[in-house]
Structures are given as C-alpha cells and as structure tokens.
Amino acid sequence: MFYREAGQYKSDYASDQAIFPIRQDRIGVLLIFLFALLVIPFIATNYLLNSILVPFLVFSIAAIGLNILTGYCGQVSLGTGGFMACGAFFTFKLTTWMPEVNILLIFLMAGFGTALVGIAFGIPSLRIKGFYLAIATLAAQFFLIWMFTQNPWWTNYNPAGVITAPPRALFGNFYITGIEATPVNKYLFLLCFTAALALVAKNLVRSALGRAWMAIRDMDIAAEIIGIRPMAAKLSAFAVSSFFIGISGAAWAFMYTASVEALAFEVTRSFQVLFMIIIGGLGSILGSFLGAAFIVLLPIALSNLPAMVGLRLPVDLIAHLEFMIFGALIVFFLIVEPNGLARLWQIGKEKLRRWPFPY
Amino acid sequence: MSAVATAAAPNQNQQEDGGVTQNTARVFDEVLLEVKDISLAFGGVKALTNISFDIRKGEIRAIIGPNGAGKTSMLNVINGFYHPQDGTITYKGQVRRKMRPHNAAKQGIARTFQNVALFKGMSTLDNIMTGRLLKMRTNMLLQAIYWGPNQREEIRHREYCEQIIDFLEIQAIRKTPVGRLPYGLQKRVELARALAMEPELLLLDEPMAGMNVEEKEDMCRFVLDVNEEFGTTIALIEHDMGVVMDISDRVVVLDYGRKLADGPPDEVRRDEEVIRAYLGVGH
Amino acid sequence: MPMRILPWLIIPPAAIIGLGLLLQGISAIDSQLYFTWGYFLEVLIAGTLQGVMYSLVALGFVLIFKASSIFNFAQGSMVLFAALTMVGLMGWGLHWTLAFLATAGVMVLLAMAIERAVLRPLVNQPHIILFMATIGIFYFLDGFGQTLWGSDVKQLDIGIPRTPIFIFEETFEGGILVNQFDVIAALVGGALVAILAIFFQKTRIGRALRAVADDHQAALSVGIPLKTIWAIVWSVAGIVALVTGVMWGSKMGVQFTLALIALKALPVLILGGLTSIPGAIVGGLIIGAGEQIAEVFLSTYIGSAIQDWFAYVLAMLFLLIRPQGLFGEKIIERV
Ligand SMILES: Nc1ncnc2c1ncn2[C@@H]1O[C@H](COP(=O)(O)OP(=O)(O)O)[C@@H](O)[C@H]1O
Ligand SMILES: [Mg+2]
Numbered sequence: 001m002f003y004r005e006a007g008q009y010k011s012d013y014a015s016d017q018a019i020f021p022i023r024q025d026r027i028g029v030l031l032i033f034l035f036a037l038l039v040i041p042f043i044a045t046n047y048l049l050n051s052i053l054v055p056f057l058v059f060s061i062a063a064i065g066l067n068i069l070t071g072y073c074g075q076v077s078l079g080t081g082g083f084m085a086c087g088a089f090f091t092f093k094l095t096t097w098m099p100e101v102n103i104l105l106i107f108l109m110a111g112f113g114t115a116l117v118g119i120a121f122g123i124p125s126l127r128i129k130g131f132y133l134a135i136a137t138l139a140a141q142f143f144l145i146w147m148f149t150q151n152p153w154w155t156n157y158n159p160a161g162v163i164t165a166p167p168r169a170l171f172g173n174f175y176i177t178g179i180e181a182t183p184v185n186k187y188l189f190l191l192c193f194t195a196a197l198a199l200v201a202k203n204l205v206r207s208a209l210g211r212a213w214m215a216i217r218d219m220d221i222a223a224e225i226i227g228i229r230p231m232a233a234k235l236s237a238f239a240v241s242s243f244f245i246g247i248s249g250a251a252w253a254f255m256y257t258a259s260v261e262a263l264a265f266e267v268t269r270s271f272q273v274l275f276m277i278i279i280g281g282l283g284s285i286l287g288s289f290l291g292a293a294f295i296v297l298l299p300i301a302l303s304n305l306p307a308m309v310g311l312r313l314p315v316d317l318i319a320h321l322e323f324m325i326f327g328a329l330i331v332f333f334l335i336v337e338p339n340g341l342a343r344l345w346q347i348g349k350e351k352l353r354r355w356p357f358p359y
Numbered sequence: 360m361s362a363v364a365t366a367a368a369p370n371q372n373q374q375e376d377g378g379v380t381q382n383t384a385r386v387f388d389e390v391l392l393e394v395k396d397i398s399l400a401f402g403g404v405k406a407l408t409n410i411s412f413d414i415r416k417g418e419i420r421a422i423i424g425p426n427g428a429g430k431t432s433m434l435n436v437i438n439g440f441y442h443p444q445d446g447t448i449t450y451k452g453q454v455r456r457k458m459r460p461h462n463a464a465k466q467g468i469a470r471t472f473q474n475v476a477l478f479k480g481m482s483t484l485d486n487i488m489t490g491r492l493l494k495m496r497t498n499m500l501l502q503a504i505y506w507g508p509n510q511r512e513e514i515r516h517r518e519y520c521e522q523i524i525d526f527l528e529i530q531a532i533r534k535t536p537v538g539r540l541p542y543g544l545q546k547r548v549e550l551a552r553a554l555a556m557e558p559e560l561l562l563l564d565e566p567m568a569g570m571n572v573e574e575k576e577d578m579c580r581f582v583l584d585v586n587e588e589f590g591t592t593i594a595l596i597e598h599d600m601g602v603v604m605d606i607s608d609r610v611v612v613l614d615y616g617r618k619l620a621d622g623p624p625d626e627v628r629r630d631e632e633v634i635r636a637y638l639g640v641g642h
Numbered sequence: 643m644p645m646r647i648l649p650w651l652i653i654p655p656a657a658i659i660g661l662g663l664l665l666q667g668i669s670a671i672d673s674q675l676y677f678t679w680g681y682f683l684e685v686l687i688a689g690t691l692q693g694v695m696y697s698l699v700a701l702g703f704v705l706i707f708k709a710s711s712i713f714n715f716a717q718g719s720m721v722l723f724a725a726l727t728m729v730g731l732m733g734w735g736l737h738w739t740l741a742f743l744a745t746a747g748v749m750v751l752l753a754m755a756i757e758r759a760v761l762r763p764l765v766n767q768p769h770i771i772l773f774m775a776t777i778g779i780f781y782f783l784d785g786f787g788q789t790l791w792g793s794d795v796k797q798l799d800i801g802i803p804r805t806p807i808f809i810f811e812e813t814f815e816g817g818i819l820v821n822q823f824d825v826i827a828a829l830v831g832g833a834l835v836a837i838l839a840i841f842f843q844k845t846r847i848g849r850a851l852r853a854v855a856d857d858h859q860a861a862l863s864v865g866i867p868l869k870t871i872w873a874i875v876w877s878v879a880g881i882v883a884l885v886t887g888v889m890w891g892s893k894m895g896v897q898f899t900l901a902l903i904a905l906k907a908l909p910v911l912i913l914g915g916l917t918s919i920p921g922a923i924v925g926g927l928i929i930g931a932g933e934q935i936a937e938v939f940l941s942t943y944i945g946s947a948i949q950d951w952f953a954y955v956l957a958m959l960f961l962l963i964r965p966q967g968l969f970g971e972k973i974i975e976r977v
Binding site: 013014017200206211212215217222223224227228229236240283 | 438459461464465470476478479485488490491492499502513514517521553556
C-alpha cells in the first residue's frame, strides 16, 4: 500500500482540522498504540520497562510541558527541574495527608499546584523577555530546590531528606506506586496517562489558546494589536506547561525512581528536558516524544556500545564522553535541522509520499 | 517618484483626473474617531505636534507625508501602542483613556503594518484564524477536550476565515507557512488577518509599499471592496499619490510631526505648503 | 552615554548604611540576630570581594554579547576548561607563567574553533538558536575538559598569599577581618578591566570591536570581516575566562562545580544590563555583597544556603522594576 493522501478529499472542515488528516497516519498511530498496550506488556523485560519505557514516558510528559511554554509560546525556561520537584513533593505531601484519595486524582492535584507555582514564576515574563526571562526562570529552579531541601516538612521529616513512594492502587489491586507495583502496571498506567495528556496538549495547541501562544511567540507586538492579552497568553502557557511538568515530576518520583531527593531535580534536569525539545523539535508534540526517546536512549547506547565492541571504559570517562556527545549533538542539530527530529520525520514522509514515482 | 511628480505639478494632471474617482461625491457626517491636539515625543524627537483631525464613519481616509513625518506614529497612537504626552482621542463619541493595544482591538480597531508583522511560524490559515481570537468564547477546559462545543466553534470561525480567503483570492496558499510567501502575498495575508477581526476601523500602514503595479491594483481593489461591501472605515498611509487620489475620500498631510493640510484629495494636491514639503525633501 | 556621577556617590553608601541600620534595629528587638557594625562591614567586604569574581565571569559574557548579540551560556565552562588546562599543563612541570601563556594560546584556538564550527554555520539564525548552541558548547566543553584532564579536584597554586589580615583595628573592636586572597583577586580583576578598557579605547582592533557593538553595518565598513571580529572577541572572552579560572581555581580548587558557580554570573549579567561592562562590575558587587549579607543575617530566620538562590531572585525582582537592568539601554519597541 502506498503512502498517499491523494483521493482522500476532505469534505468538511472537521476532518481537515483533524490531528492526523491522512488516513495512513491515523492507522499507523493507532497500531503503535495498540502494540504498546497489548503486546509490549507480554514481551518486554523488566529492564526494558523500568529503565527505558517508563523514563521515556515520564520525560515525554515533561518535554510536552516545556514545549508548550518554549516551543509554542516562545518563553525559554530553565526552571523545569524546579517544577518537576514541585510535582513530586506536592504529590508526596498530598498522598500521605489523604491516603484514601485516588492516586490519579492526587497526580492531577499536584499538577494544578505546580501550575500555580508556574504562574507565580511566570509573572516576570510580562515585563522581561528572551535571555532576561531565561535567567529569571533560574530563580524558580534554585529557589524551589532549596525550599524542598531546607524544609524537612516536605519529606515528612525524613532524616535523609528523601521521599519514598507509598503503595497506591489505581483501582482494586492494580498498584502503580510502591513496592507492590509491578513494572507492567506502572508502564500500562503511564502509557495511557501520557497518551491522554498528549491528546490534551494537542487539542490545546490546535485551538484558540494554542494560536494565541504561537502568535505571542512569533511576534508579540502584533499579537497584542490583534487583541491577544499578553498576560493571559503567557501566564496560561506557564500554567499549562507547569501542570504537565509537575505531573511528570510526580511520575518520576513515584514510578520511575520510587524514592527521590530534591537534588534529583537539579538544574541539569532542566537542561536535559530543554535538549529533548530542541532535538525533538520546538513546537511539535510528536517532537517531544522523539526528543525524549533520543535523550533516554543515548546514554544507554553510549554505555553499552563500547562494551559491545569489546572496549572497557571507566564509568566516569563514559559520563564525560556523554556530556561531549550531547553538546556536540545539540550544536549539530541546530546547524543541520533547527526544527529537530520532528521536521526530519516530516521531510521523510514527503519523500515517501512521492515514492516510488518521484515527479 | 511618481507621487511627487503628481503633487508637484498639479496643473498638468488636473484635467485628466476628471471622472476617474468614485470619491468626490461621497459625503460622510458621523465622526467615528477624532484625535485632538495630539503630541508625542521620544526623548528629544518630536514625532507628533498638536495633531487634530477626524475619521468619519464609512470613509477612506488617507494619511500622507514624507518619511519620518509621523504617520506610523499616528496609527500607533490610534491603536494604543504609543501613548501621547498630550491630547485626546474620542472614539465612537467617548473620550478614550490610556489603553493597551488589545483594548483597541476589542473596540474594533484592526491594523496592518509597514513591515509585515505576520506570525512567521504559522500557516496562512492559522494567521487569519488568530484574527478571530477575540470572537472565540470556549474556555480552556473545553479546548482541552476539543470535541464538542470547541470543535463547533472552530468550524464556525473557519468558515468565516474561508470567506475572507475567497474574498482576497488566497485559497492556494491556505496551508503554506507564511514565512515562505512572497512579500506581496504576505501583505495580503496580513490584510486578511485584520479583516478576520471584523473591524469597524481598519488602519493600513503602507499596504502597497514594495508592490509591483499589478499587485498594487489588486490591493486597491481589495481596499475599495472592503470599504464598500463591509462598510469598514479605513485609514491608510500611502506614498503613491496616484493611489491616494484614486481611492481616498479625504487626505491629511503630515510633515515633521505637524499637520500641513487636510481635505479632499483635489484640494490637498493644490495646497502650496504640501507642494513645498514634497519638494523640500528633495525627491 | 554620559553617566551621572552624583547618584553613584550617594546611593551605594546610603543603601549600605540603611541596610546596616535596619539590621541593627532588628537585632535590638531580637537578640537571636548578632549585629555589630564591624561584623557587618566584614561581611559586606567579604561579599563584595566575592562579587568581583562574579563580575569577572560576567565580563566575558558582556564582551561577546556586545560584539555579536550572542548570549554565551558557555562562558562558565570556558572558565572551567581554562583552569583545567592550566592545572594540567602545570602538572607536566611547566611554571605557572608558561602554563598561563600556553593556556591563553589554547583559548585562542578554542575561540577560532568555535567560530568555525558553531558560529559561522549558524550566522543569521535567530538569537535563541545561537543561545541554545552555546548551551551545547557548555556541555561539550565540560565533558571535553574532564575527558582530557580527569574530574578529581585539583589544587591550583600560583603563590597568592592566603593569610587573613585585620584592618581598622582602632575603629572597630577586634578589627575587620579581610581575606588577603580576595583583595588580590579584586586587584587582578581591576587590572583586567583596566587592560580591557585600554584595549577597547586605544587599539585599532578594539575600536573596530566597539563599532561592531554599536552597529554591525558600520563594522563592515571598517573593513574587518565579521568572522575575524567574532574570533577575536571569543579569544578575548576566553582569556578573561582563563584569568577568572585561575582566580576561582586557586581559591577553591579546580573542579566541575566551577562551571556551575559561574552560572551565578547570569543574574549578575541581567542585573547589570546585558550590554554594559560597568553593569557587569557593579552587578557583581551588588550580588556578591547582597547574598553574603543575606546568608549571614537572614539564615537564622529562613534557613541556610540562601546563597543558592538569592542572586537569582534578587535579579528577577529587580528586573520587574527595571526590565533593562541597571545600565542596559531602555528597550523601546516599534512596529
Ligand atoms: N519607538 C520610537 N522610538 C524613537 N523614535 C521613534 C519611535 N517611533 C517613531 N520614532 C520617530 O518618530 C518620527 C516619526 O516616525 P514614523 O511615525 O515612523 O514616520 P513615518 O511613518 O511617517 O515615516 C521619526 O523621527 C522616528 O524616528
Ligand atoms: Mg511609517
């Protein structure tokens, strides 16, 4: 079957505005999702689930969040780590305070809490732009981490300053956090949760709000002159973005590592997520997934490849090489394709559309 | 420049002009916007000094003057982007307070820019859809769900935008990112975006600058059509005196931030001071 | 830009005295807070001298930003890289002066490499893309330096005396303790700024660089290709990074955290205004003094390690009032 859109005439605006206007795309995405839902749980090893798929999904949520703020609304943020920490610690406080409330609800509440924090730290964006704003978001990063490290209240006075995920079930016996939670459970929950969140993000960016964000990103003065209130647009981007990032931080702490200290969300985490959206593609939901996959897989590849060809490299050397390769790749991507993997994917599809009869 | 030739040599051109224009007969009474004694300065630079004029409902009002005369600044004052140090603006009978541009938009003032100010990362259609934002009502939650009320609203506004797209004959570039369009089309998309706001007062800053004759003719036709079909009041800045004479009902002339003349095109063209100002800049 | 001197003679002393009086007042009410004027000045001086170090990093940023509008996030890792290289070379037995010169050469090569491999392909890209590219350089250099020279903490000793000295022993009881090292670091910083000032005012290249900072078109008419100018500016910034690295490194050892501490120069920068060299200096002093005072006098109330975030929050709050920073030019937007 050829990959074509010819013959698929759109008879109405609704189908023209669909997420995947081309039928083959729709089928493809559905197949991938079904495969991930129905097949992977049975064939995947615990290593694949715990060390690759779960962090991939967690990071995807964070990358979507940051992409909303930076890729769609044009506000560069270096505070991602701080907002992830908010999500993690809010979840911990909420679920230990109200153990009977469903963990899904707790996640969402933590997300809303983080959104409020995001709005507070987004206020400078009304006055300052660009580099000035990027630096100002570092205030969020450092202040929040400091707050969670300094105040033992946030960890329920844990002497090591660590929060540990208590066992919580989504329903009945389906535990998704704590020791009872199996990797498959966590994976399945995260898969559906991430898919739902991605859908929400996609819906927002293709609606009025998303267009307001992009208008602010592309030319804020013109945006204001056609009636967009910069305050509403920017702060809503901060709120939605922080909501996603907060949830991702909660998922990180409760499902990926299961126990965590505030330092796990240091400024390097912010850079990591920023790299995901640069490599994946600014202003692209698909790119957020691609970037997350890339950044999760790269270190694994780097630490396994030398061993596979028989080289034994010391661990710290590998860490340094990883830094170098990361940095070089960032520069490489910016030079070769500033629009990231998502754009490459699109170009590939264009080619495929012409194949096998280029004209 | 041909504009200057026209202004500088009014006597030769006078006869030919006779019946071309549709404007001389039109009479407008209702004042839509009145600026009074507006003064605006940037540090030491006086961009506008004591400017007063009005724009009447339904007319096409031209603002002309040499470069740096303060024309763009005047539009910026009208849509709330610059705040004059002195003077008052009365819009629809109400004296306006200091306001932000988005308030002006809400009151029905739309605008295009001298240097195209499109949203470069978005398609033509999305650019035009941003013009509808003020009219869209669904909240964030409904937008997150998309299907249902939000989708119905999206489609409703899409239909309106499609009408504008047809009107301005830009169907073929609907899905093209605007950054890839040639300059002339970008200007047209910008007009489309402004029209999508269903403005009462449309401000056009040099809508035909940098266009070839054909594109200019198209643009003139669109401006006249907009004015006629939608009854939109239009204030436009234009350098091409021929165009100004053809399509405008009244002309206000600025020079070094001062008002030189104000009146119907024929009258303005004969004004001694206007002729001198144009000759003075040495075109 | 003519600078009004008078406010600068009045405001800083007034602010310092005001702050002192405030703290004295609090200590009168609350005996938890220890305050004497001698102690206050000691903290203030220590903080200010520390601030000089921030200023040095910020200076490198400003140089590059003025000449190319590139926000060079990698300045911090250039500091680390320079320090690592210099220690490494000294480890091979070179005298520190030789090692310093050799490292300066390495920094020039590095600047040329960056210009060639990163800046030239990205010329005319939006600022934000270049900014992210410098984050890439930041990572690359951190990894590269440590791959070459290892990641253990190294001592860098070029013979700067470290003994603390006491001054004003008659005025204040017990005198004011001042770290000799910090004073020397401040002097070195001052000398560097002076040399840069002469470079920019008196030499042909320096004047050309200033022309670029004002207007890129003008620069082309001076007859120096933009890429040469960029390479020169990055070299100068690299040497500033080297001096910074030597001072920081001898103070606290050469290690990875240097690159992160250098991040503190970022709030300094936006506080001072991105394009202003005096801004970088004054900003550094304010932030150094401010965070030291906050750490010493506020930690009894809100917990320690305030220094982690104080600079950033201070800069952020300041920008809410004055978005262009202390010395930055007012941003007027036009359409
Ligand atoms: N934002 C601004 N800052 C400083 N000066 C400005 C600004 N906007 C306009 N001016 C000055 O005001 C004067 C009028 O400019 P403008 O309104 O753009 O003229 P025109 O559109 O008639 O060519 C010019 O001298 C211009 O330099
Ligand atoms: Mg103009």
